């Protein structure tokens with residue numbers, strides 16, 4: 001049974017009172033917090049790092065079950081994602097979602113240090129994340145075809161397979177962009193093969209676009225501006241959930 005998960009992106013929260021915003025969002029009915037980490041290199045924007053995650057973790061109760069309420073879903077829009085696994089585990093991240101494009105990037109592959117490194121291919125990185133006691137997610141940008149994921153999802157070693165796939169429905173980097181329905185066939189293809197795989201969509205999700213995403217088969221819904229820009233965030237969260245459940 002595939003659960004509907006609403007994961008508001010705190011990128012659109014008021015960073016001046018981030019702890020309070022996180023507590024409120026969970027109280028408004030959110031399942032997870034989607035935590036966007038940007039390094040100004042993989043994407044043309046900066047957010048924050050592990051010290052901030054540590055401090056919001058102190059204010060938001062930890063999930064009592066794997067991927068349960070209060071899960072910190074860290075979306076790592078960063079180059080060299082293997083470098084931050086230990087720090088984010090320590091900070092309280094539950095689900096470490098890296099970008100496929102970053103894990104296979106020439107920078108990582110070409111550095112002599114990385115070449116012999118056991119953490120830099122997607123499968124190795126997934127195992128490395130698991131070895132730290134976190135769930136592993138793999139994200140793809142709009143320009144990346146879904147076909148790159150089949151080999152990873154079908155690996156004979158369960159430990160090398162991701163616990164979630166994130167299909168970006170905007171170019172990563174900024175909140176408040178327009179939803180790209182062109183990405184939904186990726187969700188449909190994934191759902192067709194994997195009825196029980198958590199599939200997350202991120203970017204431009206709102207009451208206007210949720211039905212298309214849900215019809216394609218997404219069950220983990222990120223929404224930043226739609227939730228934090230609303231007069232009644234609890235109402236938006238419950239409407240998004242109802243749309244996926246129906």
Ligand code: DX5
Nearest residue numbers: 009172173175176204224225
């Ligand atoms: C974009 C981020 C998203 C963003 C979504 O790079 O990964 O999580 O916060 O914001 P909205 O929902 O406003 O498109």
Ligand code: ZN
Nearest residue numbers: 009036075202
């Ligand atoms: Zn995100």
